[in-house]
Amino acid sequence: MSVDVYLGLSAIDSRRAVPRATKCHVHLAAKPFVVVGYHLPGDPGAPIGLLCGTRRERPSTIVVGEPREAKLRLARLANFAMDLNGYAAQFMQTPTTSRRALHTHRPANGPQLVVANQATAQWLCDVMGRRLRYLRPDGDRPVHPGLPVAGAHLSFFAGQRVPGSSLVLPLTEILAQHWVTGQLPSLDANLASQLAWITDPGAVAEAEDALPAGPVPDPEWETREFSDAIKAYHQLVDAHPTRADQPMTGTIHDALRPSWDACWQALDLLHSLPPADRARDRWTQDVYQWSRHAERVRSGQAYFRKRPKQLQVFRYLTRLERLTADLSREMALDDPLIMAGHVAAGEALSGEVVTLDLSGRRPSLQVRPHLPFPRPVGTDLFWHLPRSTSPSGPAWPIVRLTTIGVTPEGLITLDVTAGAVRRDRHDRLPQPGQQVVFSPFGPRDYHPDTLPAELPWTHAEDDDE
Incomplete structure (x- = not known):
């Protein structure tokens, strides 16, 4: 449901x-x-x-x-x-x-x-x-x-x-x-x-x-x-x-x-x-x-x-698709009640951090999920931090994690793959005992407009019609 x-x-x-x-x-x-x-x-x-x-x-x-x-x-x-x-x-x-x-x-x-x-x-x-x-x-x-x-x-x-x-x-x-x-x-x-x-x-x-x-x-x-x-x-x-x-x-x-x-x-x-x-x-x-x-x-x-x-219609439709996806993403990141819907649907991972290992080449952690998380191994998830106050830092720091397995006890193991791999950024990682929500929403995509300046003849309107 x-x-x-x-x-x-x-x-x-x-x-x-x-x-x-x-x-x-x-x-x-x-x-x-x-x-x-x-x-x-x-x-x-x-x-x-x-x-x-x-x-x-x-x-x-x-x-x-x-x-x-x-x-x-x-x-x-x-x-x-x-x-x-x-x-x-x-x-x-x-x-x-x-x-x-x-x-x-x-x-x-x-x-x-x-x-x-x-x-x-x-x-x-x-x-x-x-x-x-x-x-x-x-x-x-x-x-x-x-x-x-x-x-x-x-x-x-x-x-x-x-x-x-x-x-x-x-x-x-x-x-x-x-x-x-x-x-x-x-x-x-x-x-x-x-x-x-x-x-x-x-x-x-x-x-x-x-x-x-x-x-x-x-x-x-x-x-x-x-x-x-x-x-x-x-x-x-x-x-x-x-x-x-x-x-x-x-x-x-x-x-x-x-x-x-x-x-x-x-x-x-x-x-x-x-x-x-x-x-x-x-x-x-x-x-x-x-x-x-x-x-x-x-x-x-x-x-x-x-x-x-x-061409204007195509660009407008592309803009609508992008804005719709951006709004859904931002509302979920801002609002825990909306994010709960993604957790219930199995798209986001909500749980408690059990262990945090900083000794390896990449930091890894284990999470005890609150609800079943049916996504396959290799799924990328994202940990969004509060807005950065540093003028040189990103507005919304993001840590990317990848699921690598599930223990017999049901703990989900994740590797940190971006955003907090360096030691000077380990303070961005959640600590054991902390309640977390890892979402499927990564950084906003800023793809350049790939539409041509003029439509090819295969898509142009026929003036005789």
């Missing part, structure tokens, strides 16, 4: 979510930009309303009295664009520098977009970003100059929705990384019920009936309250145009405010966990990516392809 299955059964038995992790594996900005919103069903490009901002008590309410009117939508979205651009402007002066320099100086300033779920992230970043970034403030149909800038920022966030990045936080996915509920994974997309499982199991049934956190509204709410708000808008738009949006503003605020509060409650839960050590390194990479985007925006060269080239 896998650890995830065991945790799910435990949650069902206790009627309460159980922790999947003991640390927070995402970076939490001190001042995130939170967005919840609805769009017309069947038309993602027609937003109904948004609640957004950085102030928990006073969100900005953006409404479109008649979402089917494109001109009116753009006029109202200009208010959202000004809020988003104003937030991003605080971080636009982040200097563009090398990754090495960023790791040395540890910058903490970068924007963070927080949304309720993956569907909202896809709609806001991908769809709305693409809709807005191609608009022009001049020409036959000029728009507010802030709209294409906001579209560029949203498109950047869309491209950074990759494993390990904290630039965009879809909260239902982040909570699922840290807690296991007793409901189906598809139901974890409901932020209200997911929070109820974690904080108030008695309110799960009520939370399941709550309005969705977006981006598609509830059909009953749309038929009942949203339709009445549109009728009120048409009745007021001619006689009292300054008051025409008031009915829709109240309707949208009442519908989205519970989701807004739920987003902040979810952030509070994540803040209650101690931060994972390597989350800071991943945030450094996020800040580096943002600095490059900020430089392109400042120079007026924030361009995005409507359709990526095949």
Whole structure:
């Protein structure tokens, strides 16, 4: 039985979510930009309303009295664009520098977009970003100059929705990384019920009936309250145009405010966990990516392809594979509860050091395992030490060991093959009586990009098709 299955059964038995992790594996900005919103069903490009901002008590309410009117939508979205651009402007002066320099100086300033779920992230970043970034403030149909800038920022966030990045936080996915509920994974997309499982199991049934956190509204709410708000808008738009949006503003605020509060409650839960050590390194990479985007925006060269080239797709898929593997590795190394899953699966060795022999050509030790370790002789395992404080030393010292046999008493014998073979590094080795976990996760691979500059004709697209 896998650890995830065991945790799910435990949650069902206790009627309460159980922790999947003991640390927070995402970076939490001190001042995130939170967005919840609805769009017309069947038309993602027609937003109904948004609640957004950085102030928990006073969100900005953006409404479109008649979402089917494109001109009116753009006029109202200009208010959202000004809020988003104003937030991003605080971080636009982040200097563009090398990754090495960023790791040395540890910058903490970068924007963070927080949304309720993956569907909202896809709609806001991908769809709305693409809709807005191609608009022009001049020409036959000029728009507010802030709209294409906001579209560029949203498109950047869309491209950074990759494993390990904290630039965009879809909260239902982040909570699922840290807690296991007793409901189906598809139901974890409901932020209200997911929070109820974690904080108030008695309110799960009520939370399941709550309005969705977006981006598609509830059909009953749309038929009942949203339709009445549109009728009120048409009745007021001619006689009292300054008051025409008031009915829709109240309707949208009442519908989205519970989701807004739920987003902040979810952030509070994540803040209650101690931060994972390597989350800071991943945030450094996020800040580096943002600095490059900020430089392109400042120079007026924030361009995005409507359709990526095949070579770009291949490189993007390679990047996703690498980031997925890196995130799995780093979460396990940072979190003993996640590492326990690898121990239970027989991928990592957990046990007590019985003997340490430093007399041979290479140090060797014997470990009494806590659980069966079925891997064959010759398996490489790694002992990760705390972050090095020496400027000249490695950030995370690693000792590599190789299994060489099993004694009749069940002790596993390992030889040290790298990282602590020299006598001046024997202090890195665990001592007899010490509890250890040797993992299958070695140093991160930094393979150069082997893809060609241009695709060969066997892989190129046929222009005639």
